[in-house]
Amino acid sequence: MNQPTAQPGLFIGMDWADQKHDIYVIDRQGKGSHQKLEHSAESIDAWVGEMLKLAGGQPIAIMLEQSRGALIYALMFREDVLLYPVNPKQLARYRESYPGSGKNDPTDAMYLSRMLRERIATLKAWRPDDENTRLIANLSQQRRKIVDGQTKLRQQLLAVLKSYFPVVLELFGKQHQLPLLLSVLRRPGGPG
Template sequence: MTPENNVLIGIDWADSKHDFHLFAPDGNVQTGIFRQAPEAIAEQIQSWRNDHPGATFAVAIEASKGALINALLQFDDVVIYPINPAALAYLRKSHRHGGGKSDPVDARRIAEFLRERMDELRPLHQDSPLTRELAGLSEGRRIAVDARADLANELTALIKQYYPMISGFSAAKPYASFLLSFLIQYPTLATAQAAGEATLRSYFHGLNMKRKADKLAKLIVSAKPVTTDSVVLRCSSRRAIMIAQQLQVLNKHIRSYEAAIKELLPQHPQYAVAASMPGTAANTQARIIAAMGDGEGRYKSAKSLQCASGIAPITEQSGKRKFVIARWACTKFLRQTFHEMAGLSITKSRWAKAYYEDQKAKGKPVNTAKRALAYKWQRILFRCWQSGTPYNEDRYIESLRRAGSPLYAKIQTLA
């Protein structure tokens, strides 16, 4: 975009309407409001085009996704600059120390922010449809997994209160399919014992649990109730059935997400690089692709990746005091991706295990050690992504040997 042809627009968005403040190349200012409706947005864009033929519209907005963003992305002459809300909050306070806020004024502040710092801001870039779909699937799956974890914890706590015998099933996961099916079929110990040992044995056979069928049937029949209060049993069992059915639905959709990810993942041009990261399976590989973006990626340097993901720490200095703290201003899903990737690599990468053990030996907490490991992995991943070359463990360890890295000696002690 050439500066003399830029129309700078700040938008203070809302659910139903949006205030805008426009700076034209000739210095004229325009303000107004338009509705959150496809036809209203199209009409507003056309109005700007009529007033400024051939111009490029640089739009600053405190969002990177949403209905308005989706609508604006359809116009080739609109370039979107997402603004960090925290940055605008500090700017707003610098003008109004006592607080105070209005949509038209906020739109003007956003436009002024864009005018003053446009060279420092990065326009919103849309990845390829495949990358965006993998990103959407990964995020959707994670939301479902987190919801499942919350419900599973709730169910576990509830079962302890009225049906502790189920803990004797020794299910690997509290949302295991067989456990949920049993709980829905027999929501109280009394209903299970009333079915009888033979019926219970047949039930577990039907769940393909022949090896455990006899043991579980005997366990149920001989169990003693923790309570016989009919009110507690009725209320608790009703709630347990509700949670179990919700978990069944989440299990189904999580499997669906994972199947879609596995189908699309090999089609991505950077799949080989993502798949070469030690310890990663399909879900983590998809998250790596979502984090890094298309081609050479969305980051100018490994440092920008480390900062954007929150893996790089922050150094604060005031007078003689200097200390390092964790970086919390980041996308949590992005930080989680690399933190989990580092954890997975420990079991499959020799140098990663040696580095992690060395960090713990220095007294670092587990999460701090993993974050430090993720910091190193991001440098490696960035280089691999830039060149399109899959990671090679032996080649990297050899480079450590040639460089005389102390880590190489530690790798030998673990071999």
């Protein structure tokens, strides 16, 4: 994916939500406006097209508080769209620098766009990982879930044995004896 080097035509802050997104757009002259966007592939696609037209051939820069998820995925492979994910703590600190500022979605979108416009020269646009890296990350995450599930089941089994059959844990309670315990539990005519 080629990263455009031109100055962005629009500075956009997006406050993500499940059903709709609050958006604040600042043009190159500094004029801002609030928008709402329904979360669907079609509406995101149409909205990006409108923003690119408004940008007059320049790329659009978008700052949002996430680095993965459906919204990032919908935006990450588009030409002329520069993404700037930001840590929520950074936004909270930025928000605190304005007196009387409270947290709400439209206001957060405005602060995201302001922060992006003010700091664009010091920020580097996010580049998505290549396909193989995303695959490895996904497989690693699935493996972690499986291991966590096995650990949870093992702990549940030990809790049940402690409650109903504590002598089994006395006989087979050592870590190296667990395979023997499982074979006894699986044996026809065994306990349970």
